[in-house]
Amino acid sequence: MQHTAHTAVEIIRAKRDGHRLSAERISWVLDAYTRGEVAEEQMSALAMAILLQGMDERETADWTRAMVDSGEVVDLAGLERPTVDKHSTGGVGDKITLVLTPLVAACGAAVPQLSGRGLGHTGGTLDKLESLPGWRARLSAAELRRNLEEVGAVICAADERIAPADRKLYALRDVTGTVESIPLIASSIMSKKKAEGTDALVLDVKCGSGAFVQQRAEAALLADTLISLGTATGLRTSALLTPMSTPLGRNVGNALEVAEAVRVLRGEGPADVTELTLALAREMIDHCGLSGVDPAEVLSSGRALSRWEDLVRAQGGDPDAELPEAAHVRTVPAPATGWLAALDAYAVGVAASRLGAGRTRKEDEVRHGAGVRCLAKPGERVESGQPLLELHTDTPEAFERALAALEGACEVTDGPVDPEPVVLERRTGGSET
Structure with missing residues (x-):
């Protein structure tokens, strides 16, 4: 698409001065940037202008559409099952995708879960699954469709042809201090989800010390922006706001989280992981019109576990294989007697990363x-003095750096404390339920 009337500098100045960008300007600049005609420093300046001046609802929708149009859209037309996906904004110990994807597939939906890798203190779903010997993250379009038809679920890496403008911009934002822009966060998430061809999307938007967005009000704004974008691009969308001040579940790290996910599928896992999985599953099933299906019954029946095994095998993995175990283990004792009031998710995530998990x-x-x-x-x-945390690593010299990250991470009080609810609120576009 050629729009020779525009220049990058003109568009940067317009946004710098607080003007709304037209759909044509947005389309031109993202197309030219993807093709290398707009320089990295020019897109850096535009991203900073957007961070400082913002984008309104219409601009953000136009930006999202332009990123979708920069690449290919997965064609899922003709599948017998309704399609639905889940996106989490990321956290510590968040292995929900590993349980939720086979569960919702076992309920009768098709779940095309395009996932990513971990960076910093948060884990990545693909890194976790690669703990399973032979498992492949990269699938061809034909394999993806076949697995959706035969298994009802796939967890794989996004094809490089999906939203290439976002791929370039994502890397640029990371090194230019523009990650925090809500319109850029929302359009990045929704362009990939729209391009993967699903009919509906449920969002798990996290807030707290271990989350990408720490303040609840900001997380609610992000959720509402995402839902608005979904509606504008024809995607049925809802969101759950969930806490991420404490790690989710009890295991943080790739093989450790796979083992815990399998325990949840067997009905033996931590209550918080099970409860959040079921809450998200109900949202996804509702979007698909499968209202007569009870995900709790499907989970307890073992059908979700069986579907997990099918999913792993379909991507070359062995669900019965021994998972990797670290060569060295050290425990961290509780500092006092009482009730554990806090266990900082960010500190635990950094410690896990320093031990080699990230x-x-x-x-x-x-x-x-x-x-x-x-x-x-x-x-x-x-x-x-009782063991509070267990640190696992192959490199024992990493223990000291991990312990440094955990200083002050836990708080013990004299009286009982109530843990946070698993779901803070449900949002459906500017509303709380």
């Missing part, structure tokens, strides 16, 4: 056995 640069390799096990969670009583 990466600080995209090219870093993860150690699949590394991570942290939370032997107690907020709301539980602890005795001074």
Whole structure:
């Protein structure tokens, strides 16, 4: 698409001065940037102008459409099952995708879950699944469709042809201090989800110390922006606001989280992971019109576990294989007797990353056995000196850096405390339910 009347500098100045960008200007600049005609420093300046001046609802929708149009859209037409997906804004110990995808498939939907890798203190679904010997993250379009037809679910890496403008812009925002822009966050998420061809989307928008967006009001704004974008692009969308001040579940780290996800599928996992999975499953099933299906019954019946095994095998993995285990384990004792009132998700996530579970640069390799096990969670009583955390690593010299990250991460009080609810609120576009 050629719009020779425009220049990058003109568009940068317009946004810098607080003007609304037209759909044509947005389309031109993202197309030209994808093709390399708009320089990285020019897009950096535009991203900063957007961060400072914002974009209104219409601009954000136009920006999202232009990013979708920069690449290909997965064609899921003709599938016998209704399609639905879930997106989490990320957190510590968030292995929900591993349980939710096979569960919703076992309920009768098709779930095309395009996932990513971890960076910093948050884990990535693909890194977790690669703990399973032989499992493949990359699938051809034909394989993706076949797995959706035969298994009802796929968890894989996004094709490089999906929203390439977002792929370039995402990397640029990371190094230019423009990650926090709500319109840019929302359009990045929704362009990929729209391009993957699903009919409906449920969002898990997290807030708290371990979340991308820490303040609840900001998380609600992000949820509403995402829902508005979904509506504008023809995607049935709703969101749950969920807390991320404490790690989700008890295991943080790739193979550790896969093991915990399998325990949830067997009906033996932590209550918070099970409860949030079921809440998200009900939202997804509702969007698909499968209202007569009870995901709790499907989970307890073992059908979701069977579907998990099918999903893993369909992508070359062995669901019965031994998972990697770290060579070295050290425990962290409780500092006092009382009730555990807080266990900081961010600190635990950083510690897990330093032990080898995460990466600080995209090219870093993860150690699949590394991570942290939370032997107690907020709301539980602890005795001074009892094991509170268990650190797992292949590189024992990493223990000291992990312990430094955990300084002050837990708080013990004299009286009982109530843990946070698993779901803070449900949002359906500017409304709370």
